[in-house]
Amino acid sequence: MSTHVVIGRGGTATATALSLVEAGDRVRMVSRSGLGPTHPGVELIALDALDTAALTEIATGASTVFNLAMPAYHTWPETVPPLFGSILSAAETAGADLVMLGNLYGYGSVDGVVSERTPLAATGSKGVVRARMWADALAAHEAGRLRVAEVRAGQFLGAGAVSVFSLFVQSAVLANTPVKVPQELDLTHSYTAIGDAAAALVAVARDDRSWGRAWHAPVITATVREIANRLAELADVAIPELAVLTDAEITEFAQQDPFWNELFETKHMSHREFVVDDSAMRTTFGTTASKLDEVLAEVVAADVAARLSVPDAG
Structure with missing residues (x-):
């Protein structure tokens, strides 16, 4: 039985922790809140991962540290370097392997399909910092x-996912309300189900061929409209009324919430086709995308369960 440290408490962190314990391992799950899944194999630990000494103590004896930490979106340039540096230092001192959950921002604007061999050429602040953190590791x-x-x-995508699709489209579809989206509706884009991301993280951690490089998680390539319409069909609700937010509308929203202004950096991903090659993951580890x-x-089932759990106001 191996012990692992999972840093973070989002949907992918939870899925990763549960995947590990269901395979017979033990997990120390670290977040500032100390929240996470209730499972006898998961020890929930409230800790700010910036506390390198305390994190090193928790990581001591662990086979793998999984970095799934995610600071507030608009703070990445300031908060990611010290946080990731602390996690890297703790894993190194503890003698553990380090598996990082990354994203596609570091590539910047790309013509054609994106593979792991595509240069990390981002010029936006969030993409630059994510590329630099990988370079340091x-x-x-x-x-x-x-x-x-x-x-x-x-x-x-998926139950527990936090993304533009889940926050804007998914919630509107399930509520049967119109929605404006900060993404083109009919351009193909590569999505990752949180369960598939977790499966990829675990597969990489268990295979000696994985180290010293990046891997693309399995992807589902589709358009916003295709996914929204299929979600509506499965939820037995009306086909959603979708529209695209204008730059002027996003700028107006940004006056109240800094999140919105950050969307301009990744406009090359949301307003152009952005397709990812996940063949290395599939051929090396046999880890493929879910249907x-x-x-x-699963999204529909989680929504139904949430509705049933709300007490009747009457």
Whole structure:
């Protein structure tokens, strides 16, 4: 039985922790809140991962540290470097392997299909910092200080996912209300189900071939409209009324919430086709993407369960 440390408490962190314990391992799940799944194999620990000494103590004896931490979106340039540096240092000192959950921002604007060989050429602040954090981890690996790998996921789908689709489209479809989306509706985009991201993270951690490089998580390639319409069909609601937010509308929203202004950096991903090659993950580890209907059926089931759990006001 191996012990692992999962840092973060989002949907993918939870799915990763449960996947590990269901395979017979034990997990120490670290977040500032100390929240997470209730399972005898998961020890929930309230800790700010910036506390390197305390995190090192928690990581001591662990086989793998999974970095799934995610600071507030608009703060990445300031908050990611010290947080990721602390996690890297703790894993190294504890003698654990490090698997990072990454995204596709580091590539910047790309013509054609994106593979792991595509240069990390982002110019936006969030993409630059994510690319730099991978470069720092890879340098530590190449110096022999520890073993590292990164799994880069697309926009998340699924029950518990937090993404543009889940926050805007999914919630509106299930509520049967019109919605404006900060993304083109009919351009193909590569999405990753949170369960598939977790499966990829675990597969990478368990295979000696994985270290010293990045891997693309399995992807479902579709348009916003295709996914929204299929979700509506599975939920037995009307086909959604969708429209695209204008730049002027986003700018107006940004006056109240800094999140909105951050969307301009990734406009090359939301307003152009952005398609990812996940063949290395499939051929090396046999880890493939779930069927879209399976992922959306879980979303519908979770929505029904949430509605049933709300007490009747009457």
